[in-house]
Amino acid sequence: MKTVIVGGVAGGMSAATRLRRLDANADIVVFERGEHVSYANCGLPYHLGGVISDRKDLLLQTPEGLGGRFGLDVRIRTEVLSIDRERRTVRVRDLDRATEYDESWDVLVLSPGAAPIVPDLPGIEGALPLRTVTDADRVVTAMRGQRPRTAAVIGGGFIGLEVAENLTRRGLAVSVVELDRQVLAPLDPEMAAGVHAQLRAHGVTLCLGTGPAKVLADAVELTDGRLIDAELVLLAIGVRPEVGLARTAGLAVGSRGGIVVDASMRTRGERSVQWHQLDNLLHAGTTLIDVRTPAEHHAGHIPGSINIPLDELRGRLDELPAGDLVVYCQVGQRAHTAAALVGDPVRVANLDGGYLTWLAGSASRTDTPSSAARPTRSRQGNASTG
Ligand SMILES: Cc1cc2nc3c(=O)[nH]c(=O)nc-3n(C[C@H](O)[C@H](O)[C@H](O)COP(=O)(O)OP(=O)(O)OC[C@H]3O[C@@H](n4cnc5c(N)ncnc54)[C@H](O)[C@@H]3O)c2cc1C
Numbered sequence: 117m118k119t120v121i122v123g124g125v126a127g128g129m130s131a132a133t134r135l136r137r138l139d140a141n142a143d144i145v146v147f148e149r150g151e152h153v154s155y156a157n158c159g160l161p162y163h164l165g166g167v168i169s170d171r172k173d174l175l176l177q178t179p180e181g182l183g184g185r186f187g188l189d190v191r192i193r194t195e196v197l198s199i200d201r202e203r204r205t206v207r208v209r210d211l212d213r214a215t216e217y218d219e220s221w222d223v224l225v226l227s228p229g230a231a232p233i234v235p236d237l238p239g240i241e242g243a244l245p246l247r248t249v250t251d252a253d254r255v256v257t258a259m260r261g262q263r264p265r266t267a268a269v270i271g272g273g274f275i276g277l278e279v280a281e282n283l284t285r286r287g288l289a290v291s292v293v294e295l296d297r298q299v300l301a302p303l304d305p306e307m308a309a310g311v312h313a314q315l316r317a318h319g320v321t322l323c324l325g326t327g328p329a330k331v332l333a334d335a336v337e338l339t340d341g342r343l344i345d346a347e348l349v350l351l352a353i354g355v356r357p358e359v360g361l362a363r364t365a366g367l368a369v370g371s372r373g374g375i376v377v378d379a380s381m382r383t384r385g386e387r388s389v390q391w392h393q394l395d396n397l398l399h400a401g402t403t404l405i406d407v408r409t410p411a412e413h414h415a416g417h418i419p420g421s422i423n424i425p426l427d428e429l430r431g432r433l434d435e436l437p438a439g440d441l442v443v444y445c446q447v448g449q450r451a452h453t454a455a456a457l458v459g460d461p462v463r464v465a466n467l468d469g470g471y472l473t474w475l476a477g478s479a480s481r482t483d484t485p486s487s488a489a490r491p492t493r494s495r496q497g498n499a500s501t502g
Contacts, residue, residue, distance in 0.1 A: 120221035124148030127227035165282025199365035230355035239331035243349040264347030272299030276352035291321040387465040391477040
């Protein structure tokens with residue numbers, strides 16, 4: 117049995133070592149795009165502050181160590197580009213050698229984690245995220261090279277405050293910029309007030325209810341017009357799940373942006389329905405959406421369907437009725453994209469083979485096009501009754 121794991125930090129490496137404990141002979145390959153595996157993200161802010169002074173203490177394991185102790189084949193600087201679910205292979209790229217190859221799997225584990233959210237603002241390239249050891253190295257290099265005396269931390273969540281604590285420890289004058297009226301959103305306001313008092317007691321300036329508008333060379337301009345001194349700018353406004361790989365492999369992605377899994381953490385492919393199931397589904401209250409163009413819809417469509425063209429769907433999602441949906445197009449391709457846009461695989465299914473398959477299937481029932489299969493005309497955006 118061969119298991120391939122995408123991502124070699126907390127999730128991926130825990131899966132790999134657990135698998136080894138369960139099966140001494142399993143073939144386990146871990147692909148990690150970055151330079152390090154199994155490192156202590158939680159220690160990164162404290163490395164900036166010098167509490168964890170030795171960088172080596174952040175690196176819990178190396179590919180060689182994991183190979184020796186657990187018999188894991190760990191390949192860093194190797195990115196998984198795509199998944200072929202039919203052939204059970206992944207396409208990978210060796211980032212240092214600039215070569216690509218296929219790797220087969222019996223079981224594929226996805227643990228791609230998340231990437232920092234970077235707002236689209238003028239000068240944002242001057243702000244540093246703190247997600248990886250490489251990010252921490254950049255901040256340390258900036259502190260050593262530029263010797264900043266002032267810093268702005270954008271984001272007053274847990275990581276932002278840990279960074280503020282540690283930059284203060286380094287002697288920098290730190291401002292925390294937080295869009296909300298308080299730091300640490302999960303806390304009740306009266307609890308947050310205590311945190312505010314502590315931060316101020318340690319010399320931290322709080323800029324609450326405001327956000328960054330522009331990052332300048334040695335300052336940050338805020339949306340309320342204030343300018344705060346910041347020779348160093350750290351970005352800590354949260355992360356977004358890395359789902360590009362899963363999405364292009366046709367795996368379901370949920371409305372909150374994560375990979376959809378069942379109670380056993382198994383992914384789900386897009387749900388599809390067959391043409392002959394449609395009558396029963398419509399009878400049970402499912403709404404049918406035709407995502408083709410108005411001209412295609414006008415030329416012939418499945419009775420009862422609402423026409424919302426794919427190119428308009430993103431802006432008209434709030435028009436979708438509650439309950440189950442089936443989306444269709446001519447052959448299934450555009451409806452696949454539409455299902456991903458709706459983003460709720462439990463609720464939405466793609467009509468397999470689209471309108472043409474439904475038309476052929478309906479005709480085959482009587483050998484001549486049935487009345488139901490006859491092209492039906494309706495106005496765009498309205499449920500047709502014919
Ligand atoms: C500064 C900081 C402090 C934190 N402090 C705490 C704390 O105190 N307590 C706590 O519980 N949590 C803390 N966390 C959160 C914790 O570190 C994360 O929850 C944890 O790292 C998530 O692990 P993961 O393996 O799911 O994802 P990640 O750590 O994001 O790892 C996923 C890896 O997958 C790789 N990858 C993605 N796509 C591909 C691909 N296509 N091919 C190959 N590789 C790929 C990425 O390069 C990445 O290295 C902190 C995080 C940070 C950044």
